[in-house]
Amino acid sequence: DGEEIRRWALEIMEHLRGLVRLQKVELDVMAGLLVLAMVLAMAISAILYLFPADGNRWKTAKDVQMSWVKTRDGCQIPLWSKGNGSTIILVHSVGCSSVIFFFLFRTLASKGYRVVTYDLRGHGHCSLSSLFTADILCEDLLCLIEHLDVDDCFLLGYGLGGYVIQTLCIHQAQRASRRVKGVVLISSFPVSPASVDTFSWMYKMFCSWGFLHVLFRFRMLSNWISRPYFGRYVNKTMQEELRRSFLCCPRRIWARGLAAGVLDLTPDLKKIEVPCLVVCGTDDKFASGLQERFETALSSAKVHWLER
Numbered sequence: 001d002g003e004e005i006r007r008w009a010l011e012i013m014e015h016l017r018g019l020v021r022l023q024k025v026e027l028d029v030m031a032g033l034l035v036l037a038m039v040l041a042m043a044i045s046a047i048l049y050l051f052p053a054d055g056n057r058w059k060t061a062k063d064v065q066m067s068w069v070k071t072r073d074g075c076q077i078p079l080w081s082k083g084n085g086s087t088i089i090l091v092h093s094v095g096c097s098s099v100i101f102f103f104l105f106r107t108l109a110s111k112g113y114r115v116v117t118y119d120l121r122g123h124g125h126c127s128l129s130s131l132f133t134a135d136i137l138c139e140d141l142l143c144l145i146e147h148l149d150v151d152d153c154f155l156l157g158y159g160l161g162g163y164v165i166q167t168l169c170i171h172q173a174q175r176a177s178r179r180v181k182g183v184v185l186i187s188s189f190p191v192s193p194a195s196v197d198t199f200s201w202m203y204k205m206f207c208s209w210g211f212l213h214v215l216f217r218f219r220m221l222s223n224w225i226s227r228p229y230f231g232r233y234v235n236k237t238m239q240e241e242l243r244r245s246f247l248c249c250p251r252r253i254w255a256r257g258l259a260a261g262v263l264d265l266t267p268d269l270k271k272i273e274v275p276c277l278v279v280c281g282t283d284d285k286f287a288s289g290l291q292e293r294f295e296t297a298l299s300s301a302k303v304h305w306l307e308r
Contacts, residue, residue, distance in 0.1 A: 069118075069147045071140055078125040079118035079144060083109035086181075087150045090117040091141065093159025093187075094257030096245040097124030100158070118144060120161075122253040132256040134263065135171060137164045142172060145179050152181045159287070162188025163261045169272045170265060182275040187287040190269060190294065192261030213251045216243050269297040276301040283308060 069077045080098060088108055090101045098105075098117040108115045120137060122128030141164060145153060157165040162185035169176050169183065216222040222243040227234050278294045278301050280287055294301045 069144050071143050073129060073131065075121060075129045075140070076127060077118055077121075077140060077144065079116055080105070081114065081116045081148075082106070083112070083114045085112045085114050087114045087116060087148065087153040089141070089145065089148075089153055089155050090115065091155065091157040091161030091164055092117070092120065092123070093157075093161050094120075094123075094260075095249045095254060097248060099124070100241075100245060116144075116148065122256070123249055128250070128253065132253075132260060134164055134167045134260045137260065138167045138172060141165070141168055142175060142179075151179055153179060154182050154184065155180055156184040156186065157188055158186045159188060160257055160261060162186060163190070163192075163265070166190060166265050166269070166272065169274065170268045173271060173273070177273065180274055182277070183272075184277045184279065185294070186279045187281065187284055188278070189261065189287050189290040190266045190297070191264040191290065192258055193286045193290060213247065216246050219243065222246075266293045266297050269294065269301075270299065272298060272300060274300065278303040279306065280304075281306045281308070 064080050064082045066078060066080050069079060071077060078098075082105065090098070090105065092098055092100050098119050101117050105115050105117055119126040121132055121140065137160075141155075155165045155168075157163070165183050165185065166188070169180065212225070215225060219240075223236075223239045226239045226242050276294075276298060278291060278298075280291045280303070282288060282305050291303055291305075295303050
């Protein structure tokens with residue numbers, strides 16, 4: 001009996017050694033495949049960096065005027081204008097361009113307004129300088145307003161564009177009060193969502209590292225990634241527009257753009273004296289959680305929620 005037990009024990013130990021060797025081989029194979037995948041991803045990223053996506057697709061119609069404004073530090077900013085009447089300046093967010101206002105631009109112009117939009121630094125047709133902060137973007141907007149020579153304009157900002165407008169009304173209150181009659185903030189924030197929200201922080205990380213730029217090159221992957229962003233109302237047009245605007249923005253802009261809003265403006269919102277309309281969707285994945293700051297800190301604001 002003792003010999004039999006000893007023989008069984010030896011067989012079990014030999015079997016366990018075989019399993020350990022097999023698992024070690026499997027782990028080595030998995031590690032090798034993982035390293036290979038990382039190398040391929042880096043190679044694809046490098047190739048895509050050398051061959052960037054298509055540029056801005058803004059179609060300048062005959063009735064849309066295009067001009068350029070040179071800032072104090074020499075940055076050339078393109079702007080488009082259309083219509084006559086009270087001036088409305090549209091300021092887009094990070095990761096897109098003036099094209100995002102294409103339909104709103106024409107709609108407002110048809111309602112009797114003079115509509116103006118432009119590309120932020122590093123976006124669309126505008127070159128990227130070494131300076132990219134909220135105060136610099138604020139100076140660019142002031143330079144544009146002075147170039148247009150208007151004294152009673154309205155400012156409409158989306159996302160980071162709204163943050164730039166808030167910065168203008170707070171840090172340049174005296175100059176802004178002479179020019180700005182009212183502001184509209186769409187899905188905007190008094191502090192970058194990436195600073196207070198885990199989901200937005202992860203989004204910022206993947207954007208600034210260039211991972212999403214690689215994935216968005218493939219339409220199937222970009223549609224899969226963007227589906228949770230739009231929810232059950234997603235359609236192909238929305239997904240393709242997000243994909244195109246995302247690829248048109250250099251990935252190094254994402255880190256600078258999202259970092260431009262890290263200063264919390266909430267304590268200074270009370271300094272904004274002009275009438276303010278705040279618009280946000282109830283299902284907005286990034287900005288909805290920050291809208292209550294406008295309601296409590298900005299006495300001149302009227303918050304309007306949009307439900308699907």
